[in-house]
Amino acid sequence: MNPIPAHQLLSQLRWRYATKKFDSQRRISPADWQTLEDAVILSPSSFGLQPWRFFVIDDPHLRQKLRELSWNQPQITDASHLVVFAVKHNPGEADVERHIDRISRVRGVPREKLDGLRQMMLGSMNRPGGDLDNWLSRQVYIALGVFLTSAALLGIDACPMEGFDGAKYDDLLGLPAKGYSARVVATAGYRAADDPAAQAPKVRFEPHTVVEHI
């Protein structure tokens, strides 16, 4: 255990903002990017199901096309890295079995001892289609929160983005064939020196209207 002091956490969270203009010349080092990948893999999810995949778009031509599907927002091409947070499409029993297999192997627990957990997971996934997708999409947003917080802690800028055509992203990236669907995007890199958004004071409601003690 090697915690950080409160002031360091808060100073980095205050330093964070949704970067509008990235320095297109600055790249996140391979080691730092690997750390961000490792961090997002460690995100919590309901039952540990990890109903997601994170697609990192390295191909500049693809990024140009994705920008056109994202209201031409420049972060899509100018940020060092672009990651598409995708949800597993309509998972079912096979996904639960895969997870049970993994738990069994990692923890050295016989599969039959995991039957109660299996039943709980199956029960929880037995929802009408839209409800299942919404529940799992929320898990993807936990991962987004982990990613953005981790980037801020490392001193890496980021911008979460929902303003894109998800169906066209899916088609272009071939996600349906892989069993996934794009839900949210994050761009990451380093702010441009002249990004006006970097100077704008952070806007939050008064704390007493956001946190209420009962």
Next chain:
Amino acid sequence: MNPIPAHQLLSQLRWRYATKKFDSQRRISPADWQTLEDAVILSPSSFGLQPWRFFVIDDPHLRQKLRELSWNQPQITDASHLVVFAVKHNPGEADVERHIDRISRVRGVPREKLDGLRQMMLGSMNRPGGDLDNWLSRQVYIALGVFLTSAALLGIDACPMEGFDGAKYDDLLGLPAKGYSARVVATAGYRAADDPAAQAPKVRFEPHTVVEHI
């Protein structure tokens, strides 16, 4: 800017787990809890709308009743702190105006210069009821991710929980009258020395099946 080293981020994220048994005698200090409140208030959200409220349940009688509405899971009463992440119910034009007011005040920008942003926010909120709630609920899960990551960084244990009766939570806490609805819960405190879950190896799929480069 005062970033932390990669190994410290990852060691704290690996130290984190969904705590099943809290030490009911150990309390989070008021200063540390305040840090967690400050951190979650800083969570990003679409347009910065902050479509949420975080209800911290201090009353032990209420926590006992909530435990009964949560499959009797002991964390609800045994953890140092319990926070209910709630989404704004069916927000509309008044909420957008409140946000515009706040931006105008904090940044010293005349309201009329924010009209483009106002129109974008109104357009984005103009979704059929269920879609609006689902979109905003995802924002709440970003805040959950920020909370859990922040707690881990501070060396505070936590457990995110979805296994509760949301409608009965709402009724008991009077959330509908306040305009909110419970979406997810986090308990926080310190792991009991004998929590078996603390010793279980973390289960994640193989990284190459979770992060894919395109």
